[in-house]
Amino acid sequence: MGPGGSINWMTYYFRDERLADALIRARLRGVNVRLCLEGRPRNRRVNSEVIRRLADPVKGLGKGLRIVQHILPLHLHTKIYCFSDPQPTAYIGSFNPSGNEPENTKIISDIGDQDRGHNLLVNITDPEIVAELNERVVIMHGNPVFRPARARDACVHAGGMEMLFFPLVGRNPLIDRLDALKSGSVLRIAASHVRDSDVARTLARLVGRGVHVQLLTGGTRRRTPGRIIRQLISSGVNVFRFSHPEQLPMHAKFMLAESPSGSWAAFGSYNLTKTSRWLNHELLAFSSDPQLLDSLDQRWAGIIQDPATVHEPRGRQAF
Numbered sequence: 001m002g003p004g005g006s007i008n009w010m011t012y013y014f015r016d017e018r019l020a021d022a023l024i025r026a027r028l029r030g031v032n033v034r035l036c037l038e039g040r041p042r043n044r045r046v047n048s049e050v051i052r053r054l055a056d057p058v059k060g061l062g063k064g065l066r067i068v069q070h071i072l073p074l075h076l077h078t079k080i081y082c083f084s085d086p087q088p089t090a091y092i093g094s095f096n097p098s099g100n101e102p103e104n105t106k107i108i109s110d111i112g113d114q115d116r117g118h119n120l121l122v123n124i125t126d127p128e129i130v131a132e133l134n135e136r137v138v139i140m141h142g143n144p145v146f147r148p149a150r151a152r153d154a155c156v157h158a159g160g161m162e163m164l165f166f167p168l169v170g171r172n173p174l175i176d177r178l179d180a181l182k183s184g185s186v187l188r189i190a191a192s193h194v195r196d197s198d199v200a201r202t203l204a205r206l207v208g209r210g211v212h213v214q215l216l217t218g219g220t221r222r223r224t225p226g227r228i229i230r231q232l233i234s235s236g237v238n239v240f241r242f243s244h245p246e247q248l249p250m251h252a253k254f255m256l257a258e259s260p261s262g263s264w265a266a267f268g269s270y271n272l273t274k275t276s277r278w279l280n281h282e283l284l285a286f287s288s289d290p291q292l293l294d295s296l297d298q299r300w301a302g303i304i305q306d307p308a309t310v311h312e313p314r315g316r317q318a319f
Contacts, residue, residue, distance in 0.1 A: 027064060163284070
């Protein structure tokens, strides 16, 4: 990318020093680089080296780096990666550039190896959607102190896609989407974190009225407690968990809904937790694009068929 281009990113974890150096080289070539980065992640050490490197006013990004600060226990958890060239493109999903070489085994065992585990980024080229995602980064970049999204700005329709920016006030539109599914529908959910009891009750209601629900999650109690898994299994949800012998994570976050009235997919950074719902900056996008639905269907099959994915039968004391 040459002079006059732009790179607009926001992310939660950033440890990849080679990637940080690539951003610096782009800035030195005349590319306008903006990076919004969480200042206080759960593991405080994760971003420290990249922040030190990028914060240098001459040899780093200087004012192009914005560290998002906050007082309450909430975070900038959205992952958006926008590029202006060779054509306007954005990637959104669940992936953080949290790996690094040489690797720090203590840190990676805590946060999970997102380079080797199951993860997801969706490539978007629709100009209207890319422009909206760029604008979100620019707004955050200009307001590095953490501020909740205003309710009227929380839902955006662009290029045939609906995007929800959390936190938002009022009823969760995701719950409305799920409650609209009729008997005979199939709902598949890949979610690394499942701790929201409201979502668990919603899934139980869906099963009760004839929706076939499958949940694929990770194997850690912190991200998906046993009480939630037992609640879901007892209600009839088919639960799968990814439990890798090297503790690689299942960090992807997406849904596939097939119903008589039409199919849709949801994806982004949003976890099925109250923290994502009420506190964090998150992105959850909805689309009915057939090509995307097919790609996510293949992604689902790939994770389910991974030898580390285990089906939790009904009655088993999960976790």
